[in-house]
Amino acid sequence: MAATVFHIQTFGCQMNAGDSAWLARSLRSRGFAQGAFEDASLYVLNTCSVRDKAEQKVYSELGRIARLCGVRRRQGITVCVGGCVAQQAGPALMRRFPQIRLLFGPDGIARAPEAIDRLLEEPSLRLNLLAFADQYEERAGVWQEGTAPASAFVNIMQGCDNFCAYCIVPHVRGRQKSRKPEAVLDECRSLLAAGTREVTLLGQNVNAYGLDGESERPDGAPFARLLRDVAALPGLSRLRFVTSHPKDIAPEVVSAFGDLEPLCPRLHLPLQSGSDRILQRMGRRYDTARYLDIVDSLRRARPDILLTTDIIAGFPGETEEDFAATLDMMRRVRFAASFSFVYSDRPQARAVLLPDKVERAVALNRLSRLQRWQNEASDQLLRSMIGKTATILLEEPSRRSFLSREAADKEGGGEVAGTKPDVFPGGKGTGKQSWQGKTPHGLIVHVPLPPRGKDGWQGVLLPVSIERATKHSLQGKQAGAPW
Numbered sequence: 001m002a003a004t005v006f007h008i009q010t011f012g013c014q015m016n017a018g019d020s021a022w023l024a025r026s027l028r029s030r031g032f033a034q035g036a037f038e039d040a041s042l043y044v045l046n047t048c049s050v051r052d053k054a055e056q057k058v059y060s061e062l063g064r065i066a067r068l069c070g071v072r073r074r075q076g077i078t079v080c081v082g083g084c085v086a087q088q089a090g091p092a093l094m095r096r097f098p099q100i101r102l103l104f105g106p107d108g109i110a111r112a113p114e115a116i117d118r119l120l121e122e123p124s125l126r127l128n129l130l131a132f133a134d135q136y137e138e139r140a141g142v143w144q145e146g147t148a149p150a151s152a153f154v155n156i157m158q159g160c161d162n163f164c165a166y167c168i169v170p171h172v173r174g175r176q177k178s179r180k181p182e183a184v185l186d187e188c189r190s191l192l193a194a195g196t197r198e199v200t201l202l203g204q205n206v207n208a209y210g211l212d213g214e215s216e217r218p219d220g221a222p223f224a225r226l227l228r229d230v231a232a233l234p235g236l237s238r239l240r241f242v243t244s245h246p247k248d249i250a251p252e253v254v255s256a257f258g259d260l261e262p263l264c265p266r267l268h269l270p271l272q273s274g275s276d277r278i279l280q281r282m283g284r285r286y287d288t289a290r291y292l293d294i295v296d297s298l299r300r301a302r303p304d305i306l307l308t309t310d311i312i313a314g315f316p317g318e319t320e321e322d323f324a325a326t327l328d329m330m331r332r333v334r335f336a337a338s339f340s341f342v343y344s345d346r347p348q349a350r351a352v353l354l355p356d357k358v359e360r361a362v363a364l365n366r367l368s369r370l371q372r373w374q375n376e377a378s379d380q381l382l383r384s385m386i387g388k389t390a391t392i393l394l395e396e397p398s399r400r401s402f403l404s405r406e407a408a409d410k411e412g413g414g415e416v417a418g419t420k421p422d423v424f425p426g427g428k429g430t431g432k433q434s435w436q437g438k439t440p441h442g443l444i445v446h447v448p449l450p451p452r453g454k455d456g457w458q459g460v461l462l463p464v465s466i467e468r469a470t471k472h473s474l475q476g477k478q479a480g481a482p483w
């Protein structure tokens with residue numbers, strides 16, 4: 001019998017991307033085949049609810065699948081919806097879209113593969129896995145040689161306890177649950193044994209790792225210890241982590257940027273606003289002075305560190321003066337990149353009740369001013385790389401995925417949906433193909449390379465000299481032997 005073909009679409013943050021990668025791997029190991037939208041009979045949408053636009057995209061995708069079921073009269077289509085919209089909308093989503101046969105939340109995903117097997121055996125069955133777990137749920141599955149990516153995500157926690165006033169995440173991902181250090185280390189070891197060279201530790205607030213339920217965070221050291229232990233694993237070339245909440249970053253984590261060789265010199269540190277008054281209304285529990293202190297200490301520990309951030313424009317009550325303070329912080333810190341969004345009301349988030357909502361046109365205008373400034377700063381940074389040499393970790397043939405992030409930013413904040421494999425020409429007539437990789441600073445470099453073995457250049461560290469800067473990435477040529 002031919003294998004059932006599944007198609008996964010992922011919306012939202014890296015945690016969702018990591019979840020989808022695990023689910024795809026798990027389904028493949030159960031005998032399913034991964035394929036294109038047109039060829040599939042099993043659809044999985046792993047959804048994001050962080051902004052209204054992200055949620056609306058899910059409904060329009062569900063509409064597209066429903067039309068496919070109708071127009072082609074295809075029988076036996078199975079639709080599964082997971083992630084944050086599934087958790088938020090719950091069984092009402094199944095009533096609205098009768099095609100949906102499985103709902104799973106961010107915790108329930110651990111049991112989704114078994115549930116999918118059952119659905120295929122029992123055509124009238126519909127299931128939901130929306131209960132939150134009390135503890136981090138381990139997911140089965142070992143990495144095998146040849147299946148591991150050059151750069152892998154490893155979850156270290158689930159959920160978030162912060163309840164920032166604008167944010168739906170704690171409501172849809174549940175309370176913070178840290179994974180046991182041994183489980184994190186075991187997964188890293190098995191990835192490294194299968195050929196992975198870079199690990200990104202994932203969580204909504206990694207600095208609070210190991211401090212579940214402790215609101216005072218007396219000690220930020222458990223995450224620093226985990227970093228040190230992962231960094232010491234043989235075979236690891238590069239280590240990154242995301243996301244860091246400024247209020248919880250421990251001095252030991254800051255100093256790790258100077259001490260731990262594999263820890264890459266780039267940090268995502270969401271600022272959200274440069275106005276102390278707005279930060280307080282957001283419930284962020286740091287002010288700009290504290291944020292600048294952290295930036296100074298990071299730059300003392302690692303002078304070349306690049307910082308990136310998230311900014312919300314038009315939070316309720318934000319005045320022109322507050323916004324000017326945000327632009328001022330951007331000038332002071334000089335972020336390498338920033339992801340900026342227009343505020344949108346989210347169900348259950350406290351900010352829904354705040355008065356003084358900012359008019360959308362005003363918020364969009366602020367967003368575009370902010371993005372214009374950031375684009376210039378980012379361009380300058382990329383141009384400053386021309387003529388330099390850097391070692392890149394090659395990940396895959398070039399894609400234009402970074403363009404979808406740009407498009408998302410332009411729309412006033414959307415999510416990066418699936419990426420289209422849009423292979424760059426490697427130079428006509430040269431027989432070369434373009435591959436993409438990242439510098440330790442996280443800058444994307446495209447480089448034309450000749451054909452090479454079964455896995456191509458995946459997982460190879462390669463010195464390149466940078467020749468050109470494009471809108472969101474660099475182009476270079478090989479400048480030394482691979483290792």
Ligand code: SAH
Pocket residue numbers: 050051166167168169203204205243244245270272310311312341342343344345346
């Ligand atoms: N845990 C991460 C971020 C999670 S959401 C952190 O603490 O930084 C990713 C980003 O989406 C946030 O940093 C914020 O900038 C943005 N965001 C969250 N809720 C939003 C809302 N209601 N409207 C607009 N942007 C929002």
Ligand code: SF4
Pocket residue numbers: 160161162163164167168169170204205245
């Ligand atoms: Fe949302 Fe704040 Fe938690 Fe980040 S730290 S996920 S912004 S509540």
Ligand code: F3S
Pocket residue numbers: 011012013014015016047048049050083084168169172173
């Ligand atoms: Fe991530 Fe979106 Fe959920 S940002 S945590 S997928 S709401």
